[in-house]
Amino acid sequence: MKIENHLLVPSSGSQVSHQLTNKTSGQFRDSLPDTVVIHFTAGRDAKSSIQTLTDPNVPASAHLVIGRDNSITQLVPFNTVAWHAGKSSWADRSGLNAYSIGIEIDNAGRLDKQGEEYLSWFKKSYAAVEVFQGIHRNESVASYWHRYTPEQIEIVEQIVRLLCETYGIKLILGHEEISPDRKIDPGPAFPLDKLRNNILYANRQQDDPAAFDPAGQTTDYPTATVTAYQLNVRSKPSANSDLVIEPLTKGEMVQILETKGKWSKVKSCKRAG
Template sequence: MQIIEHRLHHDDGSPYSFVETPNKSGRMNPQYVVMHYTAGPSAQQAINWLGNSRAKASAHVVIGRDGEITQMVDFNTVAWHAGRSNWQGIRGLNHHSVGIELSNAGPLMRSGDEWVSWFGQQYASNEVVEAVHKNQTQMRGWHLYTPKQLYAALDLSALLIEHYGLKDVLGHDDIAPTRKTDPGPAFPMDSFRAHLFGRPDIIEDEEVFETTARLHIRSGAGSQYRPLKGSPLPANTRLSIIAEQGSWRQVEVLDEVNGLMDLEGWVHGRYIRLVS
């Protein structure tokens, strides 16, 4: 695929399908990709809704479960996908990001052997992952993305990063963590970013990390686990990594912290960085 005048085209020069929406505003220079799920039954339903002025919402593209991409807003034009949001001091990510909607039912409730969405559709257990959202504490069911859909999103993200020099790929749940849960735990954000930015997903034992902010160290891999005695760790506390689970890292604290030595527990991997 390629981008010509801010629209997606196939390698042979033919355009991807484009469905106009009135839900857009001025020009922008994108710096990020923001991933979303549609929380709906199909890509077509999402496209119909986002193309309707009553929705007061839109995205640059919608990716179906078959991997088919439909564009709705030019990549240099503001789409309305992020809402109240902020990331590293930037407020209102609509003005700074390309929004990608992935057709997905979102969080699901158990119903006997099956799972059911908020709109009443049932899903078999092989279409669902049970997980605790990184911003929540309760286990829930989450509709899985399809491999075709994830590969399409990966290809498109790589192209956008190259074409616009984007800085990062984020989730709506990263930039609006108190309001939003999409794309949620079923989206493989860590490996996605590792593919796109070459960030290491295998970490060697000898490497020393440090905390980038005051950071809770917990008894398990999730925010539902209690902080350990000695928590929170101050910024710039040195750590070594023992194990990984999702975005969580089991660490050994190398410094004496709050009067305690040999502290060992789990921290969120986003708030540590490699120092050697």
């Protein structure tokens, strides 16, 4: 695939179509967009979600919808503000529509187990092979979720890489991160941390190890993104231990040096010490 005039152009074998809607807020300001926000549709299928996102009576839109049949439907050009984020904030920004491209993935979201059935909110039953059990990043108890197809995940990664190359994307976020009090998408079934680490940070670590290690030492330690608004870093794995640096903030990268239980020994990718 490639992007021409802010629209996806299909390559051999890809299924790209355009159903453009005028539900936008005009073009992005200069040097934007710089963020991608990942969503699930929580709908019956891609077709019904596209109908909703293009319905003039529904105050919502998005740039792309990725179907479970590997289809890619573009609804808004990439240089134009869509209405996908709603009330949202990240770091010192609010209203993420003005900064971000929204990708909707056809997925039913959270499922409710009733007997041997796994039911969506619209009462469609899913087979066990389509179900993922995991803990949401904003919760503490495991629940059931509709699985994404491997092809959907691969398509999203291909598109996000292309967006990064074209627009200089700096952040890849989930709707659940920018609106944690009201949204749960894309949920634990989507490998969000792996996606952004692979796209945004893996190449940077290879090209410039010092960007990850303030001491200038190359390591093989995995990286992670701080998702809490503040992350306290203590001298020992105890809530009563002394703080060793100012709290890390949401969006900062750390290297995970060691993990024991629910505690991890980390090294900030931006701060020495």
